[in-house]
Amino acid sequence: MEVELSKDEQIEKLLEDLRTSNIKKDDWEFHDADRSIYSTGIGLNRQVVEEISEIKKEPDWMRRFRLKALEIFLKKPVPTWGPDLSGIDWDNTHYYTRPDEIKARNWEDVPDDIKNTFQKLGVPEMEQKYLAGSVAQYDSEGVYHNLKKVWEDKGVVFMDLDSALKQHPDLVKNYFCKAVPATDNKFAALNAAVWSGGSFLYVPKGVQIDMPLQTYFRMNGEATGQFEHTIVVADEGSKVHYIEGCTAPRYNTDSLHSAIVEIYVQKNAQARYTSVQNWSKSVYNMPTKRAWVEENAQMEWVGGSLGSKVTMLYPSSYLRGPYASTHNLNISLAGPGTVKDTGAKAIHLAPHTSSRIVAKSISIEDGKAIYRGLLRMNKGAINSKSHVQCDALLINDESTSFTYPHDEIYEPTATFGHEATVGRIGTEELTYLRSRGLSEEEASSMIVLGFMDDVMKEIPMEFAVEMNRLVKLEMSKMGAVG
Amino acid sequence: MHRVVVSESMSELIIKDLRASVADKEILKGVNLTVKGGEIHALMGPNGAGKSTLGNVLMGHPNYTITGGSIKLDGKELTNRTPEERARAGLFLAFQNPVSVTGVKLSSFLRTAYKQLHPEEKVPLSEFQARIKDHLKKVGLDEEFLSRSVNDGFSGGERKRVEILQMVILKPKIVVLDEIDSGLDVDALKLVADEIRDYYSQEVGFLIITHYQRILKNIDPEFVHILMNGKITMNGEKSLALKIEDEGYDWIRSE
């Protein structure tokens, strides 16, 4: 008898398969031998930036742009208003590391060890099953990119940004660092100076892609930085779903990830950006992500922030045209010893714009989850609406969560609302599940996963399975809850 | 339709001189009761007598402290066991007020529970789903309940039906039903009673807690016990339940 399975049953089934299969799936924290053949060495100065630009044989405007960004970076202080960043060892970080020069269009052409890594992470399989296109990045460089022919024929461009800069220089120049200028913050300036890799996705007018496109970022080297720069352009009336997955092995020395993501959603277009990061606990994750949303366009941010030592991430939507809207759904898991300073920004610049932000967090042991948000409604953003909801789940007594919403409302006809809840796993729920035979640990993971369910529903199956597995792992490491 | 023999041998729940307190207040003051497979017991008593407390104590609810006596199921000492150990021993409680668990789908919850309770059985997912759907229908609920969160947004009556559904699916040996009839209309009550009777026919032992005898019109108890002031003050047959319907509990108090 064939029974159609709902998504969580499919997830359950995948997990069951995983448990019974012989392939032992480790944490995503395994690492390959160091296979970088070139690195600019440790530390950052003009010489390093020149060298990166030289290796990439970039147009001169980019080289000059990088050097200017470097000056901005050097001038800007490390932000002190958030989590402690004193652990970032600027002088001992490798700012550019690349494996052999590989720009494969075929998995067969990717060297075995790198291919194996991506296979372990399930990347080629996901591509085959449900992606319209895929890019894979290893340390500083994209090593693989592919786009299904139907979409290529319709004029869609999807490749790593370095390749795009060579093949579509004008298109890239048009959008590069427009939504996120180098002056935005210290980490954006750093990215603008030393960026390497990332994706470029251009969807022409009226083209609606029904399958997602994905980039997978893998850091392998120790004490490295990954500074990818991603640009997504959804031209008028188009529709696109772009997904990012990120992982890294765990080392004793910390690594730095500082990306820029710029999304341009033109008139009547719809864009969805999903990212699931499971960086290891030796990574500082400091990306700047921003969307420009034009008239009657829709932007959706879906995020799962699972790993890293410290994450500071506030995806922003600038609602620039009338009836532009944004929806932001994020879940942050602050595991033992980690800090998640995450949130969202919605900037209403035009009439009838709307934003909806749902932020969930889970803190385990001494994990600290912070919601930091900015809602701005400019004068003239008449009849604009916003709703912000923050729900925090604290697992242990020493777990903490904080909420810092910041509102700047200059338009009298605008309406907005905030809701915030902080909860713990309730004795009644726990007892109820246990009275049906579930162990305390199983019952707790089930409650935590239930809390995350809104997000799980929205993310691709493989990532949902991974999130599911991760929560169970964290809960089992903890032993008794309380 | 699946029909499984729940246990080979007759099961037996023995409650001896059970004393328990909640929030430092002694509620159960020495309860003695034995429920065997194939028996239906009704436990009656006025509001606040401690009936639900007994159910919760049997199940091992952490808010209740056992201060004396013992609970045994098939010779296995359960007195200091965790709720999951009691469930795995074959005990089931349909709660008076089942809580909701946001985001936990009924189907995956039941599947996880089933694997814990019957680890030796390997029921394919599709067959398991089919069982749930079959019984959802029997208690008069739509298939869509399968993918809804446990009790989330359910009406009182829907929660009660889902408790019965869980009972049938999870196949316990001894079942405690706490006010299972509250919130159910006449038709729903009939469906639920049919499921209970059907399940009882598999030599399962029942302790039906109720403060009035509506459900007893649909299900015949062999034994009726009255709990008052934390003790079983009277034992009888079905006629005792009928007398309480007519005369209330006052006459017992004065005896």
Ligand SMILES: Nc1ncnc2c1ncn2[C@@H]1O[C@H](COP(=O)(O)OP(=O)(O)O)[C@@H](O)[C@H]1O
């Ligand atoms: N969790 C609890 N905390 C405090 N008091 C409780 C709790 N549960 C039950 N009680 C008290 O115990 C007594 C018996 O309650 P209960 O067992 O629910 O009675 P019944 O089910 O017979 O109506 C009541 O006085 C009630 O207030």
Ligand SMILES: [Mg+2]
């Ligand atoms: Mg009661």
